[in-house]
Amino acid sequence: MADVAQAAGVSHQTVSRVLNDHPNVKPATRDRVLAAIRELGYRPNVAARALVTRRTRTLGVVSFNTTLYGPASMLYGIEQAAKDLDYFVAVAALAALDRRSVLDAVDRLRDQAVEGLIVIAPQTSAVNALSQVRSDLPLVAVGCGTHAALSSVAVDNEAGAERATSYLLDLGHRTVHHVAGPRSWLDAQEREVGWRRALSARGAAQPEPFVGGDWSSRTGYELGRELAARAHDPRDPITALFCANDHMALGLLRAVQQAGLRVPEDLSLIGFDDIPEAEYFGPPLTTIRQDFDELGRRALGTLIELVDLNAGGGPAPRNAPRVTIGPGLVVRASTAPPRAGAA
Amino acid sequence: MADVAQAAGVSHQTVSRVLNDHPNVKPATRDRVLAAIRELGYRPNVAARALVTRRTRTLGVVSFNTTLYGPASMLYGIEQAAKDLDYFVAVAALAALDRRSVLDAVDRLRDQAVEGLIVIAPQTSAVNALSQVRSDLPLVAVGCGTHAALSSVAVDNEAGAERATSYLLDLGHRTVHHVAGPRSWLDAQEREVGWRRALSARGAAQPEPFVGGDWSSRTGYELGRELAARAHDPRDPITALFCANDHMALGLLRAVQQAGLRVPEDLSLIGFDDIPEAEYFGPPLTTIRQDFDELGRRALGTLIELVDLNAGGGPAPRNAPRVTIGPGLVVRASTAPPRAGAA
DNA sequence: CGCAGAAATGTTTGCGTTATCAATTCTCCC
DNA sequence: GGGAGAATTGATAACGCAAACATTTCTGCG
Numbered sequence: 001m002a003d004v005a006q007a008a009g010v011s012h013q014t015v016s017r018v019l020n021d022h023p024n025v026k027p028a029t030r031d032r033v034l035a036a037i038r039e040l041g042y043r044p045n046v047a048a049r050a051l052v053t054r055r056t057r058t059l060g061v062v063s064f065n066t067t068l069y070g071p072a073s074m075l076y077g078i079e080q081a082a083k084d085l086d087y088f089v090a091v092a093a094l095a096a097l098d099r100r101s102v103l104d105a106v107d108r109l110r111d112q113a114v115e116g117l118i119v120i121a122p123q124t125s126a127v128n129a130l131s132q133v134r135s136d137l138p139l140v141a142v143g144c145g146t147h148a149a150l151s152s153v154a155v156d157n158e159a160g161a162e163r164a165t166s167y168l169l170d171l172g173h174r175t176v177h178h179v180a181g182p183r184s185w186l187d188a189q190e191r192e193v194g195w196r197r198a199l200s201a202r203g204a205a206q207p208e209p210f211v212g213g214d215w216s217s218r219t220g221y222e223l224g225r226e227l228a229a230r231a232h233d234p235r236d237p238i239t240a241l242f243c244a245n246d247h248m249a250l251g252l253l254r255a256v257q258q259a260g261l262r263v264p265e266d267l268s269l270i271g272f273d274d275i276p277e278a279e280y281f282g283p284p285l286t287t288i289r290q291d292f293d294e295l296g297r298r299a300l301g302t303l304i305e306l307v308d309l310n311a312g313g314g315p316a317p318r319n320a321p322r323v324t325i326g327p328g329l330v331v332r333a334s335t336a337p338p339r340a341g342a343a
Numbered sequence: 344m345a346d347v348a349q350a351a352g353v354s355h356q357t358v359s360r361v362l363n364d365h366p367n368v369k370p371a372t373r374d375r376v377l378a379a380i381r382e383l384g385y386r387p388n389v390a391a392r393a394l395v396t397r398r399t400r401t402l403g404v405v406s407f408n409t410t411l412y413g414p415a416s417m418l419y420g421i422e423q424a425a426k427d428l429d430y431f432v433a434v435a436a437l438a439a440l441d442r443r444s445v446l447d448a449v450d451r452l453r454d455q456a457v458e459g460l461i462v463i464a465p466q467t468s469a470v471n472a473l474s475q476v477r478s479d480l481p482l483v484a485v486g487c488g489t490h491a492a493l494s495s496v497a498v499d500n501e502a503g504a505e506r507a508t509s510y511l512l513d514l515g516h517r518t519v520h521h522v523a524g525p526r527s528w529l530d531a532q533e534r535e536v537g538w539r540r541a542l543s544a545r546g547a548a549q550p551e552p553f554v555g556g557d558w559s560s561r562t563g564y565e566l567g568r569e570l571a572a573r574a575h576d577p578r579d580p581i582t583a584l585f586c587a588n589d590h591m592a593l594g595l596l597r598a599v600q601q602a603g604l605r606v607p608e609d610l611s612l613i614g615f616d617d618i619p620e621a622e623y624f625g626p627p628l629t630t631i632r633q634d635f636d637e638l639g640r641r642a643l644g645t646l647i648e649l650v651d652l653n654a655g656g657g658p659a660p661r662n663a664p665r666v667t668i669g670p671g672l673v674v675r676a677s678t679a680p681p682r683a684g685a686a
Numbered sequence: 687c688g689c690a691g692a693a694a695t696g697t698t699t700g701c702g703t704t705a706t707c708a709a710t711t712c713t714c715c716c
Numbered sequence: 717g718g719g720a721g722a723a724t725t726g727a728t729a730a731c732g733c734a735a736a737c738a739t740t741t742c743t744g745c746g
Contacts, residue, residue: 001732011696016734024694046456047393048732051701056390058433058455065419072415076408079436088455090401090433093422112401112431113389217623251623280560280594282625344702354726359704367724391702394731693742698735705730712723 001044007036019044050113058088059303060109062102063120066093068215069247069275070292071120074142077296078118085304090114094121097184099129106133116307118142118299119150123184138306140321142299143292144186151306153299153323157187160288160327161194162201164242164270167286167329169202172337173240173268178209179223179252181244185215191244191272207236213248220248224255231261239267239338246271246278246287253281253334264336274330284332291325298323344387350379362387393456401431402646403452405445406463409436411558412590412618413635414463417485420639421461428647433457437464440527442472449476459650461485461642462493466527481649483664485642486635487529494649496642496666500530503631503670504537505544507585507613510629510672512545515680516583516611521552522566522595524587528558534587534615550579556591563591567598574604582610582681589614589621589630596624596677607679617673627675634668641666 005012010029017025018033025033036042050056061078063071075091082089090112092105102121109117116138119130127144140151168176178195181188192209199206210227213219220243231238243249249271253263261267263283271278271287278285302321348355353372360368361376368376379385393399404421406414418434425432433455435448445464452460459481462473470487483494511519521538524531535552542549553570556562563586574581586592592614596606604610606626614621614630621628645664 012732013697013734014695017695020734024692026694029694043454045394045732046454047390047399048701049734050390051388051394051703051732052734054701066409066422067412067416067419069410069412073410075434076410076436079409079434080438083435083438083451088433088451089435090431091418091422092426092432093419095423095426108426108431111386111389217620221623247620250620254623254625254627257625277560277590277593277620280564280597282597282600284597355702356704356726357724360725363704367722369724372724388702391731392704394702394733395704397731687746689744689746691743694740696737696739698737700735701733703731706728708725708727710723710725713721715720716718 001042004033004036004040004042007040008032056088056113056115057086058090058112058114059300059307060090060092060106060112060114060117061120062092062094062105062109062117064094064097064123064126066091066120070143070273070290073292074120074296074299077293078142078300079296080293081297081300085300087300087304094126097121097123097125099125099132102126102129103132106130106137110137116140116303116310118303119144122187123182124186124189125184127186138303138310140299140303140306143295151302151321153295153302153325154187155290155295155325155327157190157327158194158197160272160290161191161242162198163194163327163329164272164288165195165198166202167331168240168242168268168270168335169198169204171240171268171335174338175199175204175207176240176242177207177227177238179213179220179227179241179243179248180209180211181248182214183211188244195242213244215245215247217247217251217254220251221255222251223248224252225259227252228256228259228261231256231259231267240335241267241269243269243271246273246275246285249285249287249334250277250281253285257282264334265339268335268338270335278330279332281334283334286332286335287330289328289330295325298325344385347376347379347383347385350383351375399431399456399458400429401433401455401457402643402650403433403435403449403455403457403460404463405435405437405448405452405460407437407440407466407469409434409463413486413616413633416635417463417639417642420636421485421643422639423636424640424643428643430647437469440464440466440468442468442475445469445472446475449473449480453480459483459646459653461646462487465530466525467529467532468527470529481646481653483642483646483649486638494645494664496638496645496668497530498633498638498668498670500533500670501537501540503615503633504534504585505541506537506670506672507615507631508538508541509545510674511583511585511611511613511678512541512547514583514611514678517681518542518547518550519583519585520550520570520581522556522563522570522584522586522591523552523554524591525557526554531587538585556587558588558590560590560594560597563594564598565594566591567595568602570595571599571602571604574599574602574610583678584610584612586612586614589616589618589628592628592630592677593620593624596628600625607677608682611678611681613678621673622675624677626677629675629678630673632671632673638668641668
């Protein structure tokens with residue numbers, strides 16, 4: 001910086017002013033400084049700047065499993081938005097879900113002096129752990145269901161599940177069965193609630209949900225076999241199914257087709273997420289669309305609001321905003337009216 | 344830090360020594376200092392430390408599309424490994440693939456004073472842009488094919504493709520067709536080379552590959568329709584197909600089945616990547632396995648080596664290590680011998 | 687022409703840490 | 717008991733930047 005100042009024939013403070021867009025700099029000097037900066041390839045030192053301003057322009061993202069489509073997309077949206085707002089993003093992946101590793105990850109990021117945190121960790125346990133984080137750090141949870149005691153940005157799982165279920169009911173199915181996600185995830189809980197609500201709103205029977213799924217195709221497959229064995233039970237035929245996410249729906253599809261059931265003729269199936277592949281399942285999957293990208297961007301937006309508020313000093317207003325994004329129904333070929341006499 | 348020093352009754356310099364594991368500190372004082380640190384919940388200020396040490400312990404990851412399974416998994420592996428080595432990870436997603444945005448992303452990370460860079464951007468254009476990055480920054484590319492002029496960690500695409508193709512040939516197919524990935528990706532190029540090599544090694548006919556795919560299920564579907572129309576051509580029947588990745592294979596599966604072809608009876612299909620869902624396609628997909636996680640970890644390992652070398656000063660030895668990981672064939676149900684008379 | 691006030695620039699200080707060198711306190715052996 | 721040398725501790729000086737205050741240079745108007 002001293003070199004730049006010398007090259008431009010000004011003091012280092014003037015260089016600093018140019019860098020920070022301070023008002024009182026003569027355009028001519030500004031240009032000279034800018035030229036010198038380019039000339040010398042000067043880049044301000046973030047560490048020094050952070051030291052004196054006490055701001056790092058870095059945001060932390062702690063995520064459970066960035067390998068899943070949802071989290072990965074949210075991370076992507078977050079990064080895009082951060083870039084536009086000129087913030088950096090540091091990530092910390094969670095090794096496990098206990099309170100300990102959540103707090104560890106938060107600490108790691110805190111050590112790096114992040115100004116705020118976005119958490120992609122939709123499990124009850126993680127959310128509980130989060131409530132123990134010292135409140136001096138702005139924090140927003142994304143895609144963690146809408147009922148957590150945190151600032152959060154999420155799609156309305158209940159509304160989505162309700163929509164999916166109602167759609168099947170509208171098609172003429174007597175009732176709709178449900179393959180649930182892991183109970184430890186808020187999203188799974190909320191989707192189950194939405195499903196139940198839709199059923200009771202129509203006075204439809206409320207069958208036991210199929211549990212034990214962990215979002216993976218593998219467990220979807222396993223539950224699908226179990227389900228196929230019961231699908232033809234004359235006392236309780238299964239003609240319509242709301243599956244808590246698309247990946248499980250894929251495994252499920254495989255299992256029921258192996259068992260000789262046709263989708264959608266014998267069984268209507270609806271998923272949740274609308275992953276890019278859903279359109280190419282056999283048959284293409286009707287599902288509830290979740291705009292993860294947008295979720296990430298919105299999460300970053302509300303985090304920045306908190307950070308700016310916090311910049312004034314004082315504790316972070318933790319449980320202020322709670323943003324809900326409406327999910328959308330995408331109708332494809334895995335749903336149909338029940339066959340005559342079947343329903 | 345001054346507070347800690349006072350609480351422990353020592354100078355701040357001694358606190359610093361304790362923090363940095365310096366040898367000459369009496370155990371008793373060390374304990375007192377440690378106690379004071381815990382007591383006061385003191386955390387060292389990274390910015391100040393970075394300012395004086397000129398090291399940030401931060402590594403940058405620039406990635407094209409972290410939404411894809413491969414990049415997402417590599418990122419995950421990288422982060423895991425970084426945590427173990429006590430480094431931070433900052434990510435920058437690429438908006439587009441031109442030289443400009445690659446260089447922008449690199450600059451963004453450089454501004455943040457990262458000590459090294461891992462690039463997940465397997466396109467020729469990106470790799471070319473990378474070669475323009477000033478060589479003072481250690482850099483390793485991951486999953487970008489093995490022929491780039493960079494330090495890199497990747498699976499051996501050619502070997503994998505050769506393996507897939509040979510497997511189909513061994514099954515008795517006259518030849519193997521290929522649905523190629525985007526030509527602008529090194530991986531796609533290398534897989535095509537491997538495929539050709541396997542064919543010529545056996546003296547099999549070398550049909551034109553199907554091009555225009557962009558890794559997505561959508562393009563896989565489109566190419567699948569085109570292919571299905573030609574599959575029964577008596578002069579050039581298509582009985583075996585090597586598809587450049589699993590996602591395209593999914594779309595393709597859908598298209599050919601829609602066209603009335605049975606897999607594997609009429610058409611054997613083999614993919615590349617082994618995404619978690621591949622096992623639950625209908626039918627389960629035979630594919631070439633790529634261990635993305637491991638790839639990420641190895642990439643981080645070699646980057647750290649470069650960083651440590653670089654810490655001594657001088658330009659980063661850019662094109663030193665090049666790690667290749669062997670891919671593995673996973674046989675499932677999408678491949679079979681040709682029907683009698685068909686091949 | 688001169689003066690007030692605004693605009694532009696410069697000087698000094700301190701952010702929290704580690705490095706360097708100086709000072710003190712041990713330890714061991716004659 | 718004393719002295720050499722090692723071990724331990726402390727004081728001071730950077731690191732590169734922005735904030736606060738000081739100074740200089742403009743501008744407009746009587």
